[in-house]
Amino acid sequence: MFPELFSLGPITVYTYGVLLAAAYLLGLKLAMTRARARGLDATRMLDLGIYIIISALVGAKLLLLIVDFDQFRRDPAELLSLARSGGVFYGGLILAVAVAFWFMRKHRLPLWQTCDVFAPGIALGHAVGRLGCLAAGCCYGKPTTVPWAVTFTNRLAAANVGTPLNVPLHPTQIYESAAEALILVVLLATEKKGRAYPGRTFWLYMLMYAVSRFIIEFYRGDERGLVLGLLSTSQFISTVLVPLSVVMLVWLSRRPQPSPEVAGKPARRTS
Numbered sequence: 505m506f507p508e509l510f511s512l513g514p515i516t517v518y519t520y521g522v523l524l525a526a527a528y529l530l531g532l533k534l535a536m537t538r539a540r541a542r543g544l545d546a547t548r549m550l551d552l553g554i555y556i557i558i559s560a561l562v563g564a565k566l567l568l569l570i571v572d573f574d575q576f577r578r579d580p581a582e583l584l585s586l587a588r589s590g591g592v593f594y595g596g597l598i599l600a601v602a603v604a605f606w607f608m609r610k611h612r613l614p615l616w617q618t619c620d621v622f623a624p625g626i627a628l629g630h631a632v633g634r635l636g637c638l639a640a641g642c643c644y645g646k647p648t649t650v651p652w653a654v655t656f657t658n659r660l661a662a663a664n665v666g667t668p669l670n671v672p673l674h675p676t677q678i679y680e681s682a683a684e685a686l687i688l689v690v691l692l693a694t695e696k697k698g699r700a701y702p703g704r705t706f707w708l709y710m711l712m713y714a715v716s717r718f719i720i721e722f723y724r725g726d727e728r729g730l731v732l733g734l735l736s737t738s739q740f741i742s743t744v745l746v747p748l749s750v751v752m753l754v755w756l757s758r759r760p761q762p763s764p765e766v767a768g769k770p771a772r773r774t775s
Contacts, residue, residue, distance in 0.1 A: 505639045507660040523636030528557050531629030538621045549621065552607050556622070559603040560596035567595020571728060571737050593630065594741045616703030616756065623709040627688040634681035641667035645674025646725035666726070674723040683716040703756040711749035718742035
């Protein structure tokens with residue numbers, strides 16, 4: 505595809521980096537809009553969003569380091585590739601959720617209402633970010649003969665992330681981007697349907713993403729490590745996340761719900 509967007513002298517602007525930045529900004533913008541509509545402290549939401557972005561970047565690269573540790577141990581020079589790679593999304597998601605929980609507890613933000621605010625933004629950002637993967641050639645699929653296969657020819661893709669060239673591959677980047685876009689539509693369309701309760705949107709996102717990621721992993725062709733010799737790292741995490749999401753959805757649906765006045769009241773700001 506187009507790993508490099510353009511160059512200005514010694515400075516190269518990579519398509520993946522531009523789309524990743526756009527993904528974070530669009531996701532944060534959606535979260536801020538939703539926060540204001542719910543009467544939450546917009547400034548605190550912005551601060552939280554920045555923490556989420558930073559922790560997501562760090563977590564994604566950390567999980568990639570863990571998954572490919574043997575490769576990095578054999579060739580320490582490959583550590584430089586972490587700067588070019590987006591990492592493993594699940595690593596970013598897990599660390600971002602952990603940091604977000606810490607931040608919300610510290611600043612006394614309503615836990616599940618805040619999670620609900622950010623969930624559609626995560627789906628939007630991920631949908632855009634996977635288009636960056638397509639442009640860079642990373643997260644590529646297995647060889648295939650399906651009519652919608654993609655064939656990479658740019659040597660930079662092979663040099664940077666080992667993308668097979670001149671071979672029709674499953675467009676797994678598009679599969680995941682489309683799945684995230686569908687999840688976004690479902691979250692927004694169902695948010696006010698049925699019996700709404702704090703945490704439903706967030707855990708519904710986690711459930712749908714885990715299912716879609718588990719399936720898409722069967723079509724991935726890049727090395728991602730195996731757990732128990734059977735499942736990729738992301739599939740293993742999905743097998744944990746699916747039942748956890750179901751349990752959380754059931755548990756939260758049975759909790760007594762706060763009155764609308766209490767639920768919509770902004771949290772007291774602390775310094």
